[in-house]
Amino acid sequence: MYVGIAPIKTKNVGKIYLEQMYIQGSKKWILSRISPKCENCNSNKHYDVICTSKLFIIVIPYDKAYKIVCPKCGETIGLDFEEYLLIEPFIKLNKKYEEGKISHQEYEDRITKISDKLKYSKK
Known part of the structure; x- marks a missing residue:
């Protein structure tokens, strides 16, 4: 099992107007690290406030690799998932019969029936 971080979730919290970001009765800016006006366009009357969060999730590894193996010599050939899906109905049926x-x-x-389905789906 693996614990990871999900994609970042962004939520718009609201707006803060420039005049609200000064300490009341003074010219002291509350957020000294941030310019009162946008440094890029210098024309904003407010800032939008957003919240981003990373959510921890539990991830179970799901990296399956399908292969066919010769029962006599052990020769192994990897299958693409699409190839596996083509033979999966036969595998399940064989298991039920056995x-x-x-x-x-x-x-x-x-x-x-399975063979007919494959025959007609390949056309």
Whole structure:
């Protein structure tokens, strides 16, 4: 398991007008590090105030790699996910048959249906 940071969330909090940013009754600017006027355009009458937050999330690694392996020699070939999806129905059906959950006739019928679907989807 991995703990990470989600994308930054931005929320518009509101506005602060320039005259509100002086200490009342003086010319002292409350935020000394920030210029009273925008340093880029020098024409603002207010500043927008936004809040950005990073949310911690729990991430479970999901980096699966599918491969086919020769049962005799162990030769391994990596599959693209799309390739895996093409053979996944057969894999699931074979497992059901090997576990005795479906009859031989049902197995044969489903093999035919899956094969027909692939045949017609490739056209």
